[in-house]
Amino acid sequence: MPADIQRLEQDQLSCWRIRHGDAELLVAEQGAQVLDYRRGDAPPIIWLSEEAALLSGQSVRGGVPVCWPWFGDLARNPQSVQQLYEGEAAPAHGLVRAIDWTMDEPEVDTDGVTLRLRCPQAEQGWPQWPQRMGLQLEIRLDQALHLSLITDNRGDQAVSFSQALHTYFAISDIHQVSVEGLADRRYIETLENWEPRQQHGDLRFSGETDRVYLGLAPTLSLMDPAWKRRIVLQSRGSASAVLWNPWIAKAQRLSHFADDAWQRMLCIETANVLDDLVTLAPGASHTLGLTIDSQPLR
Numbered sequence: 001m002p003a004d005i006q007r008l009e010q011d012q013l014s015c016w017r018i019r020h021g022d023a024e025l026l027v028a029e030q031g032a033q034v035l036d037y038r039r040g041d042a043p044p045i046i047w048l049s050e051e052a053a054l055l056s057g058q059s060v061r062g063g064v065p066v067c068w069p070w071f072g073d074l075a076r077n078p079q080s081v082q083q084l085y086e087g088e089a090a091p092a093h094g095l096v097r098a099i100d101w102t103m104d105e106p107e108v109d110t111d112g113v114t115l116r117l118r119c120p121q122a123e124q125g126w127p128q129w130p131q132r133m134g135l136q137l138e139i140r141l142d143q144a145l146h147l148s149l150i151t152d153n154r155g156d157q158a159v160s161f162s163q164a165l166h167t168y169f170a171i172s173d174i175h176q177v178s179v180e181g182l183a184d185r186r187y188i189e190t191l192e193n194w195e196p197r198q199q200h201g202d203l204r205f206s207g208e209t210d211r212v213y214l215g216l217a218p219t220l221s222l223m224d225p226a227w228k229r230r231i232v233l234q235s236r237g238s239a240s241a242v243l244w245n246p247w248i249a250k251a252q253r254l255s256h257f258a259d260d261a262w263q264r265m266l267c268i269e270t271a272n273v274l275d276d277l278v279t280l281a282p283g284a285s286h287t288l289g290l291t292i293d294s295q296p297l298r
């Protein structure tokens, strides 16, 4: 199947648009951030904010930001992750989502296209985070979208980190969707003092949601009956996920986010967080993988 590959500038960002079969993918080199993914005439699978600004040095609201080498607020991370940062105020979601990555020449084969983005800064380390790590995101587009965030420890001491593929999904209506695969799992309710809780049944949404689910099996499904589809998320190297919707009040405070956009998006963030953190011995490697497959609901 032929592929159409274009490099283009979108506002301040260098991007790649890949068309293969009925799929279309847009990736920014900055942050190795997937910005758009859609198939055929169906609504987008990945959500990009209508108010997104594609600016250098700023994470884009939507798509799939890469959070690394910590997720969220560093102060909420395990001690072994916190102690590696030697700076003052730590930026939310780590160090790589708004810096330049470099992209290798795309590889096309009969079934799809593979993109490889590398983060050169991670190989040198930062003054505040002086580890030497290989970090790359491999993106494979075929009948589905496959993301693999590969970290290898090139230094001479063990390194602990947390991370996430912070995927924003496009949905018909937050009141109508549900997430399967979380029933009976434990989660941390970050909105109630980070209390541990247990999920009963599938997850539905009726207010602000910001939860860290732990001890997960690899498959979650985002059920969207109004759009007659199920988005199946298959993770690799991950047993945790963050489920996030800002709802009404937080939506008004978020940057690059329309006041009513909370109704049209849901983040399911495939992660290694809290007790699911990664510790790599010198020379060791870890892959956090996610396959996103949209299937028709009959």
Ligand SMILES: O=P(O)(O)OC[C@H]1O[C@H](O)[C@H](O)[C@@H](O)[C@@H]1O
Residues within 6 Å of the ligand: 059, 072, 092, 093, 210, 242, 243, 244, 254, 267, 269
């Ligand atoms: O605004 P950002 O830094 O991109 O973070 C957006 C969101 O990311 C995660 O989902 C966190 O769990 C949320 O608490 C946070 O609001």
